[in-house]
Amino acid sequence: MVVLSKIYTRTGDKGLTALGDGSRVPKPSARVEAYGTVDETNATVGMARLHADGEMDASLARIQNELFDLGADLCRPNREKDHEAEYTPLRMVASQVDRLETEIDAMNARLTPLRSFILPGGSPLAAHLHLCRTVSRRAERLAVELSLAEDVNPEAVKYLNRLSDWFFVAARIANDDGTADVLWVPGATR
Known part of the structure:
Protein backbone atom coordinates (compact mmCIF):
# COMPACT_ATOMS: atom_id res chain seq x y z
CA MET A 1 0.00 0.00 0.00
CA VAL A 2 1.20 3.49 -0.85
CA VAL A 3 1.04 6.17 1.84
CA LEU A 4 1.78 9.74 0.81
CA SER A 5 1.64 11.88 3.90
CA LYS A 6 4.05 14.52 2.65
CA ILE A 7 4.09 15.65 -0.98
CA TYR A 8 7.36 17.57 -1.08
CA THR A 9 10.54 16.05 0.33
CA ARG A 10 13.25 18.39 -0.99
CA THR A 11 15.27 15.28 -1.95
CA GLY A 12 15.13 16.28 -5.62
CA ASP A 13 16.30 19.84 -5.16
CA LYS A 14 19.75 19.04 -6.55
CA GLY A 15 18.39 17.44 -9.72
CA LEU A 16 18.37 13.81 -8.62
CA THR A 17 15.44 11.45 -8.12
CA ALA A 18 15.01 7.99 -6.64
CA LEU A 19 14.26 4.96 -8.78
CA GLY A 20 12.14 2.03 -7.63
CA ASP A 21 15.19 0.23 -6.23
CA GLY A 22 16.22 3.27 -4.15
CA SER A 23 19.14 4.29 -6.37
CA ARG A 24 19.35 7.95 -7.30
CA VAL A 25 19.81 9.25 -10.84
CA PRO A 26 19.71 12.64 -12.57
CA LYS A 27 16.15 13.69 -13.38
CA PRO A 28 16.82 13.90 -17.14
CA SER A 29 18.15 10.30 -17.23
CA ALA A 30 16.83 8.04 -19.99
CA ARG A 31 14.92 5.90 -17.47
CA VAL A 32 13.18 8.88 -15.88
CA GLU A 33 12.37 10.29 -19.34
CA ALA A 34 10.79 6.95 -20.32
CA TYR A 35 8.58 6.48 -17.28
CA GLY A 36 7.84 10.21 -17.11
CA THR A 37 6.47 10.04 -20.65
CA VAL A 38 4.37 7.02 -19.65
CA ASP A 39 2.94 9.26 -16.91
CA GLU A 40 2.29 11.96 -19.52
CA THR A 41 0.48 9.36 -21.64
CA ASN A 42 -1.66 8.55 -18.62
CA ALA A 43 -2.59 12.22 -18.24
CA THR A 44 -3.70 12.38 -21.89
CA VAL A 45 -5.86 9.30 -21.30
CA GLY A 46 -7.47 11.14 -18.40
CA MET A 47 -8.33 13.98 -20.78
CA ALA A 48 -9.78 11.53 -23.31
CA ARG A 49 -11.96 9.99 -20.62
CA LEU A 50 -13.75 13.33 -20.24
CA HIS A 51 -15.36 12.50 -23.60
CA ALA A 52 -15.80 8.72 -23.19
CA ASP A 53 -18.54 6.63 -21.70
CA GLY A 54 -19.60 3.02 -21.39
CA GLU A 55 -17.20 0.37 -22.69
CA MET A 56 -14.72 2.92 -24.05
CA ASP A 57 -14.45 4.66 -20.68
CA ALA A 58 -14.01 1.30 -18.92
CA SER A 59 -11.24 0.33 -21.35
CA LEU A 60 -9.49 3.66 -20.86
CA ALA A 61 -9.76 3.32 -17.06
CA ARG A 62 -8.09 -0.11 -17.28
CA ILE A 63 -5.36 1.33 -19.52
CA GLN A 64 -4.72 4.13 -17.02
CA ASN A 65 -4.15 1.57 -14.29
CA GLU A 66 -1.86 -0.44 -16.55
CA LEU A 67 0.13 2.68 -17.37
CA PHE A 68 0.84 3.05 -13.65
CA ASP A 69 1.98 -0.59 -13.67
CA LEU A 70 4.18 0.19 -16.67
CA GLY A 71 5.69 3.20 -14.92
CA ALA A 72 6.47 1.03 -11.90
CA ASP A 73 8.15 -1.50 -14.20
CA LEU A 74 10.27 1.12 -15.98
CA CYS A 75 11.28 2.91 -12.78
CA ARG A 76 12.84 -0.24 -11.34
CA PRO A 77 16.10 -1.17 -13.07
CA ASN A 78 18.01 -4.43 -12.79
CA ARG A 79 15.41 -7.13 -13.36
CA GLU A 80 18.08 -9.69 -12.49
CA LYS A 81 17.93 -8.39 -8.89
CA ASP A 82 14.13 -8.64 -8.58
CA HIS A 83 14.55 -11.68 -6.32
CA GLU A 84 16.46 -9.49 -3.81
CA ALA A 85 13.62 -6.96 -3.43
CA GLU A 86 11.63 -6.93 -0.20
CA LEU A 111 -14.16 -0.72 -39.46
CA THR A 112 -13.79 -0.53 -43.21
CA PRO A 113 -10.17 -0.70 -44.44
CA LEU A 114 -8.38 2.62 -44.78
CA ARG A 115 -7.79 4.06 -48.25
CA SER A 116 -6.01 7.18 -46.96
CA PHE A 117 -4.06 8.35 -43.95
CA ILE A 118 -6.13 9.93 -41.19
CA LEU A 119 -5.62 13.40 -39.78
CA PRO A 120 -5.98 13.62 -35.99
CA GLY A 121 -9.44 14.97 -35.33
CA GLY A 122 -13.10 14.34 -35.87
CA SER A 123 -14.98 13.97 -32.60
CA PRO A 124 -13.54 15.37 -29.36
CA LEU A 125 -12.89 11.82 -28.12
CA ALA A 126 -11.12 10.84 -31.35
CA ALA A 127 -8.94 13.96 -31.23
CA HIS A 128 -7.91 13.17 -27.65
CA LEU A 129 -7.24 9.51 -28.51
CA HIS A 130 -4.93 10.65 -31.33
CA LEU A 131 -3.04 12.74 -28.77
CA CYS A 132 -2.82 9.63 -26.56
CA ARG A 133 -1.46 7.75 -29.58
CA THR A 134 1.30 10.25 -30.31
CA VAL A 135 2.40 10.61 -26.69
CA SER A 136 2.46 6.83 -26.23
CA ARG A 137 4.58 6.55 -29.40
CA ARG A 138 7.07 8.98 -27.84
CA ALA A 139 7.06 6.90 -24.64
CA GLU A 140 7.78 3.83 -26.76
CA ARG A 141 10.70 5.54 -28.53
CA LEU A 142 12.16 6.56 -25.17
CA ALA A 143 11.71 3.04 -23.73
CA VAL A 144 13.43 1.57 -26.79
CA GLU A 145 16.26 4.10 -26.47
CA LEU A 146 16.60 3.14 -22.79
CA SER A 147 16.68 -0.55 -23.71
CA LEU A 148 19.70 0.06 -25.94
CA ALA A 149 21.74 1.12 -22.89
CA GLU A 150 20.06 -0.55 -19.89
CA ASP A 151 17.95 -3.53 -18.97
CA VAL A 152 14.25 -3.03 -19.85
CA ASN A 153 11.45 -5.57 -19.67
CA PRO A 154 10.67 -6.42 -23.34
CA GLU A 155 6.97 -6.73 -22.47
CA ALA A 156 6.98 -3.06 -21.44
CA VAL A 157 8.16 -2.02 -24.90
CA LYS A 158 5.68 -4.37 -26.61
CA TYR A 159 2.85 -2.97 -24.48
CA LEU A 160 3.65 0.59 -25.56
CA ASN A 161 3.81 -0.47 -29.20
CA ARG A 162 0.39 -2.15 -29.08
CA LEU A 163 -1.07 0.64 -26.97
CA SER A 164 -0.46 3.28 -29.63
CA ASP A 165 -2.13 0.96 -32.16
CA TRP A 166 -5.04 0.54 -29.73
CA PHE A 167 -5.44 4.33 -29.50
CA PHE A 168 -5.42 4.63 -33.31
CA VAL A 169 -8.17 2.07 -33.79
CA ALA A 170 -10.14 3.42 -30.81
CA ALA A 171 -10.00 6.91 -32.38
CA ARG A 172 -11.59 5.48 -35.52
CA ILE A 173 -14.30 3.86 -33.39
CA ALA A 174 -14.86 7.23 -31.70
CA ASN A 175 -15.31 8.76 -35.17
CA ASP A 176 -18.54 6.88 -35.79
CA ASP A 177 -16.78 3.61 -36.60
CA GLY A 178 -14.53 5.43 -39.05
CA THR A 179 -17.26 7.17 -41.05
CA ALA A 180 -16.32 10.55 -39.54
CA ASP A 181 -12.54 10.09 -39.88
CA VAL A 182 -10.75 13.16 -41.23
CA LEU A 183 -8.83 11.95 -44.27
CA TRP A 184 -5.54 13.35 -45.52
CA VAL A 185 -5.77 14.86 -49.00
CA PRO A 186 -2.22 14.83 -50.41
CA GLY A 187 -1.17 18.19 -51.83
CA ALA A 188 -4.60 19.73 -51.20
CA THR A 189 -3.22 23.26 -50.74
CA ARG A 190 -0.74 23.38 -53.60
Whole structure:
Protein backbone atom coordinates (compact mmCIF):
# COMPACT_ATOMS: atom_id res chain seq x y z
CA MET A 1 0.00 0.00 0.00
CA VAL A 2 1.20 3.49 -0.85
CA VAL A 3 1.04 6.17 1.84
CA LEU A 4 1.78 9.74 0.81
CA SER A 5 1.64 11.88 3.90
CA LYS A 6 4.05 14.52 2.65
CA ILE A 7 4.09 15.65 -0.98
CA TYR A 8 7.36 17.57 -1.08
CA THR A 9 10.54 16.05 0.33
CA ARG A 10 13.25 18.39 -0.99
CA THR A 11 15.27 15.28 -1.95
CA GLY A 12 15.13 16.28 -5.62
CA ASP A 13 16.30 19.84 -5.16
CA LYS A 14 19.75 19.04 -6.55
CA GLY A 15 18.39 17.44 -9.72
CA LEU A 16 18.37 13.81 -8.62
CA THR A 17 15.44 11.45 -8.12
CA ALA A 18 15.01 7.99 -6.64
CA LEU A 19 14.26 4.96 -8.78
CA GLY A 20 12.14 2.03 -7.63
CA ASP A 21 15.19 0.23 -6.23
CA GLY A 22 16.22 3.27 -4.15
CA SER A 23 19.14 4.29 -6.37
CA ARG A 24 19.35 7.95 -7.30
CA VAL A 25 19.81 9.25 -10.84
CA PRO A 26 19.71 12.64 -12.57
CA LYS A 27 16.15 13.69 -13.38
CA PRO A 28 16.82 13.90 -17.14
CA SER A 29 18.15 10.30 -17.23
CA ALA A 30 16.83 8.04 -19.99
CA ARG A 31 14.92 5.90 -17.47
CA VAL A 32 13.18 8.88 -15.88
CA GLU A 33 12.37 10.29 -19.34
CA ALA A 34 10.79 6.95 -20.32
CA TYR A 35 8.58 6.48 -17.28
CA GLY A 36 7.84 10.21 -17.11
CA THR A 37 6.47 10.04 -20.65
CA VAL A 38 4.37 7.02 -19.65
CA ASP A 39 2.94 9.26 -16.91
CA GLU A 40 2.29 11.96 -19.52
CA THR A 41 0.48 9.36 -21.64
CA ASN A 42 -1.66 8.55 -18.62
CA ALA A 43 -2.59 12.22 -18.24
CA THR A 44 -3.70 12.38 -21.89
CA VAL A 45 -5.86 9.30 -21.30
CA GLY A 46 -7.47 11.14 -18.40
CA MET A 47 -8.33 13.98 -20.78
CA ALA A 48 -9.78 11.53 -23.31
CA ARG A 49 -11.96 9.99 -20.62
CA LEU A 50 -13.75 13.33 -20.24
CA HIS A 51 -15.36 12.50 -23.60
CA ALA A 52 -15.80 8.72 -23.19
CA ASP A 53 -18.54 6.63 -21.70
CA GLY A 54 -19.60 3.02 -21.39
CA GLU A 55 -17.20 0.37 -22.69
CA MET A 56 -14.72 2.92 -24.05
CA ASP A 57 -14.45 4.66 -20.68
CA ALA A 58 -14.01 1.30 -18.92
CA SER A 59 -11.24 0.33 -21.35
CA LEU A 60 -9.49 3.66 -20.86
CA ALA A 61 -9.76 3.32 -17.06
CA ARG A 62 -8.09 -0.11 -17.28
CA ILE A 63 -5.36 1.33 -19.52
CA GLN A 64 -4.72 4.13 -17.02
CA ASN A 65 -4.15 1.57 -14.29
CA GLU A 66 -1.86 -0.44 -16.55
CA LEU A 67 0.13 2.68 -17.37
CA PHE A 68 0.84 3.05 -13.65
CA ASP A 69 1.98 -0.59 -13.67
CA LEU A 70 4.18 0.19 -16.67
CA GLY A 71 5.69 3.20 -14.92
CA ALA A 72 6.47 1.03 -11.90
CA ASP A 73 8.15 -1.50 -14.20
CA LEU A 74 10.27 1.12 -15.98
CA CYS A 75 11.28 2.91 -12.78
CA ARG A 76 12.84 -0.24 -11.34
CA PRO A 77 16.10 -1.17 -13.07
CA ASN A 78 18.01 -4.43 -12.79
CA ARG A 79 15.41 -7.13 -13.36
CA GLU A 80 18.08 -9.69 -12.49
CA LYS A 81 17.93 -8.39 -8.89
CA ASP A 82 14.13 -8.64 -8.58
CA HIS A 83 14.55 -11.68 -6.32
CA GLU A 84 16.46 -9.49 -3.81
CA ALA A 85 13.62 -6.96 -3.43
CA GLU A 86 11.63 -6.93 -0.20
CA TYR A 87 8.46 -7.14 -2.32
CA THR A 88 7.86 -8.61 -5.77
CA PRO A 89 8.48 -5.83 -8.31
CA LEU A 90 5.62 -5.11 -10.68
CA ARG A 91 6.44 -6.09 -14.25
CA MET A 92 4.36 -5.99 -17.43
CA VAL A 93 3.42 -9.45 -18.73
CA ALA A 94 2.63 -10.93 -22.14
CA SER A 95 -1.06 -11.38 -21.32
CA GLN A 96 -1.46 -7.59 -21.11
CA VAL A 97 -0.04 -7.23 -24.63
CA ASP A 98 -2.22 -10.12 -25.85
CA ARG A 99 -5.34 -8.47 -24.45
CA LEU A 100 -4.58 -5.24 -26.30
CA GLU A 101 -4.18 -7.23 -29.53
CA THR A 102 -7.52 -8.98 -28.97
CA GLU A 103 -9.24 -5.65 -28.36
CA ILE A 104 -7.59 -4.06 -31.41
CA ASP A 105 -8.78 -6.96 -33.58
CA ALA A 106 -12.33 -6.70 -32.22
CA MET A 107 -12.51 -2.94 -32.81
CA ASN A 108 -10.88 -3.19 -36.23
CA ALA A 109 -13.45 -5.80 -37.33
CA ARG A 110 -16.08 -3.03 -37.13
CA LEU A 111 -14.16 -0.72 -39.46
CA THR A 112 -13.79 -0.53 -43.21
CA PRO A 113 -10.17 -0.70 -44.44
CA LEU A 114 -8.38 2.62 -44.78
CA ARG A 115 -7.79 4.06 -48.25
CA SER A 116 -6.01 7.18 -46.96
CA PHE A 117 -4.06 8.35 -43.95
CA ILE A 118 -6.13 9.93 -41.19
CA LEU A 119 -5.62 13.40 -39.78
CA PRO A 120 -5.98 13.62 -35.99
CA GLY A 121 -9.44 14.97 -35.33
CA GLY A 122 -13.10 14.34 -35.87
CA SER A 123 -14.98 13.97 -32.60
CA PRO A 124 -13.54 15.37 -29.36
CA LEU A 125 -12.89 11.82 -28.12
CA ALA A 126 -11.12 10.84 -31.35
CA ALA A 127 -8.94 13.96 -31.23
CA HIS A 128 -7.91 13.17 -27.65
CA LEU A 129 -7.24 9.51 -28.51
CA HIS A 130 -4.93 10.65 -31.33
CA LEU A 131 -3.04 12.74 -28.77
CA CYS A 132 -2.82 9.63 -26.56
CA ARG A 133 -1.46 7.75 -29.58
CA THR A 134 1.30 10.25 -30.31
CA VAL A 135 2.40 10.61 -26.69
CA SER A 136 2.46 6.83 -26.23
CA ARG A 137 4.58 6.55 -29.40
CA ARG A 138 7.07 8.98 -27.84
CA ALA A 139 7.06 6.90 -24.64
CA GLU A 140 7.78 3.83 -26.76
CA ARG A 141 10.70 5.54 -28.53
CA LEU A 142 12.16 6.56 -25.17
CA ALA A 143 11.71 3.04 -23.73
CA VAL A 144 13.43 1.57 -26.79
CA GLU A 145 16.26 4.10 -26.47
CA LEU A 146 16.60 3.14 -22.79
CA SER A 147 16.68 -0.55 -23.71
CA LEU A 148 19.70 0.06 -25.94
CA ALA A 149 21.74 1.12 -22.89
CA GLU A 150 20.06 -0.55 -19.89
CA ASP A 151 17.95 -3.53 -18.97
CA VAL A 152 14.25 -3.03 -19.85
CA ASN A 153 11.45 -5.57 -19.67
CA PRO A 154 10.67 -6.42 -23.34
CA GLU A 155 6.97 -6.73 -22.47
CA ALA A 156 6.98 -3.06 -21.44
CA VAL A 157 8.16 -2.02 -24.90
CA LYS A 158 5.68 -4.37 -26.61
CA TYR A 159 2.85 -2.97 -24.48
CA LEU A 160 3.65 0.59 -25.56
CA ASN A 161 3.81 -0.47 -29.20
CA ARG A 162 0.39 -2.15 -29.08
CA LEU A 163 -1.07 0.64 -26.97
CA SER A 164 -0.46 3.28 -29.63
CA ASP A 165 -2.13 0.96 -32.16
CA TRP A 166 -5.04 0.54 -29.73
CA PHE A 167 -5.44 4.33 -29.50
CA PHE A 168 -5.42 4.63 -33.31
CA VAL A 169 -8.17 2.07 -33.79
CA ALA A 170 -10.14 3.42 -30.81
CA ALA A 171 -10.00 6.91 -32.38
CA ARG A 172 -11.59 5.48 -35.52
CA ILE A 173 -14.30 3.86 -33.39
CA ALA A 174 -14.86 7.23 -31.70
CA ASN A 175 -15.31 8.76 -35.17
CA ASP A 176 -18.54 6.88 -35.79
CA ASP A 177 -16.78 3.61 -36.60
CA GLY A 178 -14.53 5.43 -39.05
CA THR A 179 -17.26 7.17 -41.05
CA ALA A 180 -16.32 10.55 -39.54
CA ASP A 181 -12.54 10.09 -39.88
CA VAL A 182 -10.75 13.16 -41.23
CA LEU A 183 -8.83 11.95 -44.27
CA TRP A 184 -5.54 13.35 -45.52
CA VAL A 185 -5.77 14.86 -49.00
CA PRO A 186 -2.22 14.83 -50.41
CA GLY A 187 -1.17 18.19 -51.83
CA ALA A 188 -4.60 19.73 -51.20
CA THR A 189 -3.22 23.26 -50.74
CA ARG A 190 -0.74 23.38 -53.60
